[in-house]
Amino acid sequence: MTALSVNVNKIAVLRNSRGGSEPDVVRAARTCLYAGAHGITVHPRPDQRHIRADDVFALAELTRENRVELNLEGNPFAPPREGYPGFLTLCEQARPAQATLVPDSDGQITSDHGFDFTQDAERLRPLIAELKSLGCRVSLFVDAGCPQLERAAEIGADRVEIYTGPFAEALANGDADAELHRCARTAVEARALGLGVNAGHDLSQTNLEEFLEAVPQVLEVSIGHALISEALYAGLQHTVQNYLAILESVR
Template sequence: MNHTALSVNLNKVALVRNTRHLGIPSVTRAAILCLEAGAHGITVHPRPDERHIRADDVSDLAQLMKTWPQRELNIEGNPFQNLMAFVREFRPQQCTFVPDSEGQFTSDHGWNLAQDGERLRPLIAEAQSLGVRVSLFMDADASAMAAVKTIGADRVELYTEPFAAAWGTPQQEAELLRFALAAQAALDAGLGVNAGHDLNRDNLAAFVQRVPGVSEVSIGHALIADALEMGYRDTVLAYLACVGIATEV
């Protein structure tokens, strides 16, 4: 079985914190607890309106991750908005380019490279020159993977909401096959494969077992919702079990 890393997205922790002015729950404390439980990385998506993750959160997490040199910080966002400023200042191990509009509720589609590929190319090269791996948020379209490689990205992050929506329905197998074919096309093009959006404890194991070569899953909403009931430690351990990793803490 391929080793699949778990990166915990902390946006929803920040969203709850932002409803009051007390500084709780702490985003950095959540990161520490997840890392102590065995999470391989932390993901944040600082949107321009700072409705959840704020600029100072990114700074605090970048400083924290220096004390966890074997783990990774992944900063997501639109490189035509505010993402590149964070990449230039903090040089995370990975950045994920996501084609969100400024007011978009949540990420809901991948890049159209026919439209945006040449605009992305120099920003991909710039991030890589800073030592930052670049992943592009993409729909599960096998025919698009070669173009991702052509403009220079290192990985794709497959947008998994369609798979999650089909889970438990007659379309489940067709969606799994579509994602498997897209992942194989990415691997054949020389790309790494990440995945994320609406993955959870019910569907994650099947996804990583059936979709080849998944290097990393980034999970936020479901994981943080589970942590409200189970606590960070037990939740992270449960998700690690889903990707086939038994961790003793």
């Protein structure tokens, strides 16, 4: 069965909008794990607009206690600054099970494209080696139809995460066939290269089953924005369980 890693960034967005400690990111993550989620994902950004370094450390402790995976996402090229020690330093201190490298800039609202291996591969190579020396599995964020996908394997990545935003948008507009084909072809190519396949971005209860039926053998999906939005109406525990039921049905 595909693993569900719940991204709790949006809990931190709500907390930070008011200040203080509520809603509690760790309590929300614990609720997701109680409901059966297989792991927790966070994407701390240098501007600290949601998840902060102290959240990362608290979630690392929670996931270790519960023997589930912490997936830490971030741009390894972003320089450290006050309150943000840098992605590799965070990984060194928190020791997540998985480090997902994403080429987002400071000004991006959310991740919206994968790596360009023509220009990024050799810069990534030593960073991947360093992360693997810390015991992290390394996943690289890639576009469906990514050219030079073989470079991801050559530079030492363990997995790729297919960016599913274009698929979700195409499905919402009524015709996702081309995007699904692109995602499926990328997943097949990745597996042939010895890479595991993850997926994420704009996946929801509306589109998850269709995606997984077209793109089999996806090891993990990380879902945050849609899941937290749906949980506002249905409750967090119930919403996580709904996602798990979809994953079980596809298996």
